[in-house]
Amino acid sequence: MSRALYLCGKRDVRVAPFNLREGKPGEVLLEVAAVGLCGSDLHYYKDGGIGATTIRQPFVPGHEFGGWLASDLPRKGLKGGDLVAVDPNHACGYCAHCRAGHPNLCPNVEFIGAPPFDGAMTQTIWVPEEQVVPIPQTFSPAQAAMLEPLGVAIHAVDLAKPRLLEQVALLGCGPIGLLILQVLKVAGAGEIIAADPLPHRQETAKRLGASRAGASVQDIAAWTHDEGAPLVVEATNAPEGFRDAVRASRIGGRIVLVGIPDGDTYMLPAAEARRRGLKIKFARRMGDVYPRAIQLVAAGKVDVDAVVSHRFGLDETPEAFRLHAENAPGMLKSLIFPNSDDGRRQG
Numbered sequence: 001m002s003r004a005l006y007l008c009g010k011r012d013v014r015v016a017p018f019n020l021r022e023g024k025p026g027e028v029l030l031e032v033a034a035v036g037l038c039g040s041d042l043h044y045y046k047d048g049g050i051g052a053t054t055i056r057q058p059f060v061p062g063h064e065f066g067g068w069l070a071s072d073l074p075r076k077g078l079k080g081g082d083l084v085a086v087d088p089n090h091a092c093g094y095c096a097h098c099r100a101g102h103p104n105l106c107p108n109v110e111f112i113g114a115p116p117f118d119g120a121m122t123q124t125i126w127v128p129e130e131q132v133v134p135i136p137q138t139f140s141p142a143q144a145a146m147l148e149p150l151g152v153a154i155h156a157v158d159l160a161k162p163r164l165l166e167q168v169a170l171l172g173c174g175p176i177g178l179l180i181l182q183v184l185k186v187a188g189a190g191e192i193i194a195a196d197p198l199p200h201r202q203e204t205a206k207r208l209g210a211s212r213a214g215a216s217v218q219d220i221a222a223w224t225h226d227e228g229a230p231l232v233v234e235a236t237n238a239p240e241g242f243r244d245a246v247r248a249s250r251i252g253g254r255i256v257l258v259g260i261p262d263g264d265t266y267m268l269p270a271a272e273a274r275r276r277g278l279k280i281k282f283a284r285r286m287g288d289v290y291p292r293a294i295q296l297v298a299a300g301k302v303d304v305d306a307v308v309s310h311r312f313g314l315d316e317t318p319e320a321f322r323l324h325a326e327n328a329p330g331m332l333k334s335l336i337f338p339n340s341d342d343g344r345r346q347g
């Protein structure tokens with residue numbers, strides 16, 4: 001019998017037998033190779049939900065994943081045993097937002113791993129064929145799983161539109177921030193100055209190309225002589241993230257907000273934002289970004305492995321949630337390997 005990790009409520013996660021349902025027409029069975037623990041999964045864990053989306057019954061999280069096909073998929077030129085990635089986003093395709101080219105904003109979306117749709121922290125999963133993304137067979141399970149968060153970073157940089165060699169302030173150097181940092185470099189951004197309260201994240205940011213990394217927005221202010229940066233990308237989980245993005249921004253600057261704040265509330269003094277005349281965009285998931293995510297990894301332009309700090313087996317996953325909720329030292333991205341005892345055999 002297959003097993004899965006269930007989120008049952010606030011700070012309540014359990015590994016239990018998983019009754020694999022029957023596949024529907026147009027679905028294909030995967031053995032899950034690797035699945036990422038995302039900041040959004042952590043919000044469900046810490047807060048019991050995100051905004052109006054709450055855990056009403058035990059559900060299986062996990063939307064960043066890759067797996068091995070259980071059978072051939074000739075329509076996509078794939079064979080049983082091939083490693084594939086999965087786009088978790090199933091937009092309706094017919095609403096005004098889908099037709100306008102924004103499938104990430106579809107109100108009818110079915111998203112694998114967001115309640116009530118079970119996700120991939122399980123050993124086997126049925127997914128719609130059309131959401132299967134072929135990848136180079138040289139990719140590791142970790143790289144397959146990291147394409148989804150890399151897609152979020154690509155979408156954020158698409159919204160940010162950095163000018164050539166433009167200075168960028170990056171707030172938050174967690175996995176998404178560190179992927180955004182790398183994509184900004186590919187997109188031609190100039191000096192990237194970063195802030196994160198955790199020292200190991202500052203170090204990783206510098207290793208991946210930030211010119212400077214400090215603990216707070218005060219460092220950004222000092223480095224820009226209190227002018228602020230023309231472009232700010234926020235990828236924190238802090239209620240102060242929006243306020244800090246405003247403080248890091250130059251008058252007339254642009255801000256892209258990517259993070260999901262703890263408690264689902266921003267703290268923002270109005271005058272500081274109004275007086276700067278800012279242009280602000282909110283990033284929501286991603287659009288059709290997988291082809292570029294695959295190219296960036298295949299060409300070695302983005303190092304997704306540099307962002308992965310921990311690997312766990314399925315039984316260790318409750319511990320992984322606990323460590324992340326505590327901000328335990330050294331944590332960046334954790335990957336779960338549901339079909340490996342110790343999470344280290346496959347990678």
Ligand SMILES: [Zn+2]
Pocket residue numbers: 038039040063064149
């Ligand atoms: Zn995610």
Ligand SMILES: [Zn+2]
Pocket residue numbers: 091092093094095096097098099106107108109
């Ligand atoms: Zn739609």
